[in-house]
Amino acid sequence: MKNVAMLLLACSCASAMGSVYAAGGTCAAPVALSPLNAAGSASGNTCTDGSGGGATANQVASYCGIQDLSNQPQEVYSVTLAAAGSAGRTATSLSISSTTAAFSATMYLFPGTTAADCANGGPPCGQTGDKTSAIDLTATDVAVATAGTYYLVIGANQVEAKAATACGDYNLTWNNALPVKLQGFSVH
Amino acid sequence: MKSFQMKALALAVLGLAGFGLAGSAMACDATNLAAWNGGAAAISGGTVTAVAGGLDGSACAMSAALGTAATSQASVLDTSPANEARYRFQFLVDPSHVTTLTAQDSVALFSATNQTVAHGRKGIILVGLVPTATAGIDNISFSYSCNNGTTYKCIHTSPVNLVAGVNRIEFDVQMATVGNANGSIRYWINAPAGATEPAPTDSVTGIDNSAWVGTKLASLGLGSPSPHWSSAHHGEAVLFDTFDSRRQTYIGH
Numbered sequence: 001m002k003n004v005a006m007l008l009l010a011c012s013c014a015s016a017m018g019s020v021y022a023a024g025g026t027c028a029a030p031v032a033l034s035p036l037n038a039a040g041s042a043s044g045n046t047c048t049d050g051s052g053g054g055a056t057a058n059q060v061a062s063y064c065g066i067q068d069l070s071n072q073p074q075e076v077y078s079v080t081l082a083a084a085g086s087a088g089r090t091a092t093s094l095s096i097s098s099t100t101a102a103f104s105a106t107m108y109l110f111p112g113t114t115a116a117d118c119a120n121g122g123p124p125c126g127q128t129g130d131k132t133s134a135i136d137l138t139a140t141d142v143a144v145a146t147a148g149t150y151y152l153v154i155g156a157n158q159v160e161a162k163a164a165t166a167c168g169d170y171n172l173t174w175n176n177a178l179p180v181k182l183q184g185f186s187v188h
Numbered sequence: 189m190k191s192f193q194m195k196a197l198a199l200a201v202l203g204l205a206g207f208g209l210a211g212s213a214m215a216c217d218a219t220n221l222a223a224w225n226g227g228a229a230a231i232s233g234g235t236v237t238a239v240a241g242g243l244d245g246s247a248c249a250m251s252a253a254l255g256t257a258a259t260s261q262a263s264v265l266d267t268s269p270a271n272e273a274r275y276r277f278q279f280l281v282d283p284s285h286v287t288t289l290t291a292q293d294s295v296a297l298f299s300a301t302n303q304t305v306a307h308g309r310k311g312i313i314l315v316g317l318v319p320t321a322t323a324g325i326d327n328i329s330f331s332y333s334c335n336n337g338t339t340y341k342c343i344h345t346s347p348v349n350l351v352a353g354v355n356r357i358e359f360d361v362q363m364a365t366v367g368n369a370n371g372s373i374r375y376w377i378n379a380p381a382g383a384t385e386p387a388p389t390d391s392v393t394g395i396d397n398s399a400w401v402g403t404k405l406a407s408l409g410l411g412s413p414s415p416h417w418s419s420a421h422h423g424e425a426v427l428f429d430t431f432d433s434r435r436q437t438y439i440g441h
Contacts, residue, residue: 061342062341064412065294066294066316066331066343067294068318106291119339120339127415128414128415159291160291
């Protein structure tokens with residue numbers, strides 16, 4: 001009779017600990033996040049994080065060349081990502097939530113290195129996510145798969161962009177799914 | 189004739205090109221696309237085909253669909269414009285075969301570009317399909333080059349939504365004279381029949397776009413998909429027909 005024993009010292013469970021960031025910045029002065037190789041979160045409110053406690057300013061007027069975001073308050077983070085699937089990118093998903101009614105908090109993650117790249121809003125378009133759909137950071141066939149510097153813009157979606165209520169609170173979270181590593185193996 | 193017809197340029201001075209899918213008793217095959225002197229650009233999983241059922245009562249229409257890649261394109265190209273300082277274009281589009289758009293969907297339907305790069309951009313105008321707050325009702329949005337000193341890109345969304353089925357879209361793009369903000373974009377969505385130019389559906393004036401000179405390349409079909417379009421609407425066809433372009437006079441129908 002064979003006895004197979006495997007010792008798993010690491011698991012794929014997400015870490016509950018991690019860096020916590022406050023509100024985002026602007027295209028000119030984004031708030032830099034960790035490289036998403038540890039769990040973390042960031043939160044803000046696009047209605048009140050602006051000057052004098054008012055709404056933040058619009059940063060990206062158009063996304064992907066066509067989506068009209070010109071009238072919505074936004075906040076901006078920057079993040080340097082390792083390639084998808086590499087040891088440097090252990091986060092597998094980037095999620096956003098909001099308690100503000102009638103505000104579909106939306107994430108726009110796209111590549112760029114300068115404030116002008118940020119304000120231009122792509123293309124390249126990167127990936128998007130909202131309260132109902134997280135950004136998948138594991139896929140190798142999407143525009144955010146390659147290593148590089150990205151902007152993460154938080155705002156409303158294009159349908160809400162013209163509405164006066166197109167702002168609200170948000171909470172970004174990303175996990176740290178450590179890969180499963182086989183540490184021991186024996187056959188008896 | 190079954191081929192993609194060039195319209196007789198009766199208005200030789202004012203006209204540029206007209207492309208319709210005439211069709212015949214023969215199949216709506218790839219030869220229908222031959223009239224586009226820039227050919228078809230079916231890239232990264234994109235497909236461009238001629239299919240039965242023209243949008244204007246003719247036999248054939250152009251069907252364009254994208255693949256899953258962000259770089260996917262499915263369009264036909266017209267290189268006959270000669271840096272046109274004024275460029276009118278019209279086309280029929282039927283997006284009814286596309287499943288309901290969500291807030292993260294968008295795709296380009298038409299673009300006109302300059303010959304050279306100015307401020308990092310070649311595009312003069314990019315017309316796209318976008319959703320509205322009402323599921324199943326779509327709209328158009330367009331970005332255009334403008335000298336705003338930062339991104340050199342401005343954007344505008346139509347206040348009038350598209351109707352279900354076939355829509356007739358006409359634009360009149362005028363470049364500014366050098367040093368002035370006197371360029372304009374006027375457009376008509378489903379204008380009433382007639383050759384006399386009606387009041388536009390909407391317009392944007394005071395554009396400083398002289399740095400982009402004029403239209404040299406026109407592209408009709410799908411491109412620049414948003415990430416969600418690529419994942420949720422790949423393979424879904426948008427139909428096009430009856431493209432026409434002119435330098436001066438209203439196209440109408």
